[in-house]
Amino acid sequence: MTGTASTARPAEVTASDSPFPMALWSEAVCSRRAIPDTLASGAPAPGTTDPDQDPLPAGPRLPLAPPPLRLPPAPGSPAGLADPAVLAALLHYSYGLLQHDPTPGGRPLHRAVASARCRYPSELTLVTPEAAYRFDALHHQLVGLDGSSAARRPPAPGSSAFLVITSRFARTARLYGDYAPRLCAQEAGMLLGAVHLVAAALGLRARPGADLGTLLGLCADWLPGTGEHPMAYVELGSESRSVGGPATPRTDGPAWLPPDLASVLRARHSGAAIFDPDPVPAPAQLLPDLGAALADAPFDDFSCHLLVGRVTGTEPGHHVHNGGRTRLVYDGDPLPLLEQIGQTEGRVSVNFRATACTAYIAVRRGEAVAKYGADAFRRLHLTAGAVAHRICVVAARHGLCARVHNGYDAARAAHLLGLSPDEETVLFQVALGTARPSASFRVPVVF
Structure with a gap:
C-alpha cells in the first residue's frame, strides 16, 4: 500500500x-x-x-x-x-x-x-x-x-x-x-x-x-x-532512538515542547460560546513561547501577525512573525485595527477590548493558486491550520483560552495588516484571553 x-x-x-x-x-x-x-x-x-x-x-x-x-x-x-x-x-x-x-x-x-x-x-x-x-x-x-x-x-x-x-x-x-x-x-x-x-x-x-x-x-x-x-x-519513521525525559533538549524535533504537554492538551479550551474573556494580562512568557512555537511549525510559508493588547511586560502593539523570526511593526493600542478587521455583518462578535492577544495567520494565496490551482485551498489551510493549533497549545500552556473565529473581514485585514495586495490572505483569526468563571464545567475523559 x-x-x-x-x-x-x-x-x-x-x-x-x-x-x-x-x-x-x-x-x-x-x-x-x-x-x-x-x-x-x-x-x-x-x-x-x-x-x-x-x-x-x-x-x-x-x-x-x-x-x-x-x-x-x-x-x-x-x-x-x-x-x-x-x-x-x-x-x-x-x-x-x-x-x-x-x-x-x-x-x-x-x-x-x-x-x-x-x-x-x-x-x-x-x-x-x-x-x-x-x-x-x-x-x-x-x-x-x-x-x-x-x-x-x-x-x-x-x-x-x-x-x-x-x-x-x-x-x-x-x-x-x-x-x-x-x-x-x-x-x-x-x-x-x-x-x-x-x-x-x-x-x-x-x-x-x-x-x-x-x-x-x-x-x-x-x-x-x-x-x-x-x-x-x-x-x-520507524524506531530509531530512545525517548529522553520530558525536558530533554531535542535536535530533530520542535524546539518548543512544554514538559507538561499532555496536561496542556487536556486543558486546551476554546472559551465560552460568546468569546468575552476576563480583561487581565497574560503571562510575560506568552510571546516568547509563541515565537518559539511558530518558528518550528511544520511548514514555513506563512506569516503570523500578533496584535498584542494585554501581556505582562509588553507594551500594546503589532508584531509579525515570518521567516522564523518575530519583529515589532509598531507600538500602540491595536484595538482600532481589531475592531475594524473583526467587524462583519455590521457587528464585532469578539470582545477585543478584553483579549490578551489576537493572531492573524496569512498565506501567499496568489502564488499557491498559480502553482496548484483549485488544490491551493486545501494546501494553504493545512499550512495555516497547523500554525493555529500551535497557537492554541501555547495559549493553554499559559492558562488561556484560544478561539478560532472566522468573524473577520479578509480584505480589510490584508489592508490594515500591510499584506501584499492580491497575494497574501488571512485564513485564521485566533483570539487569546483568560476565561471568565461560568456555570459550565468540564471533566476529563479516562479510558
Missing part, C-alpha cells in the same frame, strides 16, 4: 473536480456569504441530511492501551508504534476524546483539536504496508478497514506507517451548509499540526505531507467512494 503511494504521480486537480472549487475563496474566505441563515438558530442547513447517522466502521476492533498521563509515556523506552503506550498516546493526544461537558444544552464531547461547534468531521486512519486502521476516538480503539487477517492484529514492529487525515464534509454541512468545506479544511490543518507535535513529543520522526498524488495513493485501498475527502498525511 505504501509502495503504491510512494510512486504515485502528483495528481492535477481542476476547479470542476476539486472538493474545494475556486468560488470558495470569494464565498467563504473573502466573505461569509456561504453561511446559511439557519445557523444562528442551530437549525439544519437547507438540503442537508443528518450526518449523525454515519455508521461506524464494521471491521475488526483492536482495543488500544490506556492513554498515558504524560508524554512520553516511558522515558528511555524505544520510540516506535510497536509500543502500545506510544501508539495509544499518539492517537489520543492528537485527536482523542479528552473532555466531557455535562452542562445541559451544551456540547458534551471535546477532542484534542478545536472544531466548529464540535462537529469533528475529520477522520484519522493509520495506514501500514499490511492494512489500514481507523481511529475510533469515542471507544479509544482501532478498527480494521478490511477483513484481511492483517487488519485483525496490531501494526508490526518496525513497520513504516502513515497517519492519513480525511474529512466528512456532511457532518459540518448540516449546520454550515456550503461554508462547511472551509471549516473542514481548517480543522484538517489543525489536526495535521496536532499529530506532528505529539509525534515529536513521543520521539517519533514525523514528516507532514500535502502532496496529492501520495495522499490519493495512501487512500486508494480503503477510502469510501463518496462522502469522505482526503486531506493530508503524516509519515511516521
